[in-house]
Amino acid sequence: MQHPAQPTRIETPSLRMPTAKDGPGIWELVRACRPLDENSMYCNLLQCDHFADTCVLAEMSGQIVGWVSAYVMPNEPDTLFVWQVAVSEAARGHGLGGLLLKDILGRKDCRGVTRLQTTITADNDASWSLFRKFSEGQGGGLSYAPYYTEDLHFQETQSTEYMVTIPLAERAALAA
Numbered sequence: 001m002q003h004p005a006q007p008t009r010i011e012t013p014s015l016r017m018p019t020a021k022d023g024p025g026i027w028e029l030v031r032a033c034r035p036l037d038e039n040s041m042y043c044n045l046l047q048c049d050h051f052a053d054t055c056v057l058a059e060m061s062g063q064i065v066g067w068v069s070a071y072v073m074p075n076e077p078d079t080l081f082v083w084q085v086a087v088s089e090a091a092r093g094h095g096l097g098g099l100l101l102k103d104i105l106g107r108k109d110c111r112g113v114t115r116l117q118t119t120i121t122a123d124n125d126a127s128w129s130l131f132r133k134f135s136e137g138q139g140g141g142l143s144y145a146p147y148y149t150e151d152l153h154f155q156e157t158q159s160t161e162y163m164v165t166i167p168l169a170e171r172a173a174l175a176a
């Protein structure tokens with residue numbers, strides 16, 4: 001994926017929680033954001049409906065230009081797992097990805113969250129850059145290890161996904 005080297009100015013996007021009606025628009029954005037896995041529209045509807053409190057979308061002139069799906073891990077209430085981050089090409093390179101992550105962490109459903117996790121394939125430079133940058137603003141800790149592997153979990157059809165863990169230093173200190 002090309003690095004957004006010299007982004008042009010854009011209007012400030014507005015951020016909000018999704019509703020079920022946003023499912024199709026999000027499905028289209030994710031489809032346009034290679035190399036993200038395209039989920040079914042039904043999956044995006046469920047994210048918007050059941051996980052709205054930990055998902056966020058960004059709009060510019062009524063168009064969806066950014067999306068993060070995430071949830072607090074069912075058995076680990078201190079962990080926000082980020083499923084997908086998608087920013088439309090026109091809105092890239094302005095820090096929107098990081099802003100979306102921070103918006104979710106500011107919600108009341110994330111009160112007990114002290115670390116963020118996500119999975120990334122080795123070749124997704126944009127995603128590594130986004131999460132490294134985000135971790136710098138959170139105290140700088142980032143660790144990773146192979147998690148869903150090509151041979152064991154994907155029947156050799158997809159690259160290994162590395163589990164990335166980012167401690168949220170300030171929040172952990174407050175919770176201690």
Ligand SMILES: CC(C)(COP(=O)(O)OP(=O)(O)OC[C@H]1O[C@@H](n2cnc3c(N)ncnc32)[C@H](O)[C@@H]1OP(=O)(O)O)[C@@H](O)C(=O)NCCC(=O)NCCS
Pocket residue numbers: 001002003004033034035036083084085086087088091092093094095096097098099124125126127129130133
């Ligand atoms: C990854 C993605 C969400 C980043 O969104 P964004 O709003 O442009 O990200 P930001 O502007 O917050 O950039 C964060 C950092 O990543 C860097 N970056 C962004 N795209 C990059 C790329 N293609 N290659 C290398 N670095 C990149 C930025 O330069 C920035 O670092 P800097 O401030 O030190 O320069 C967006 O490129 C995208 O939707 N990509 C396609 C889908 C995808 O791969 N999603 C991530 C997996 S869940």
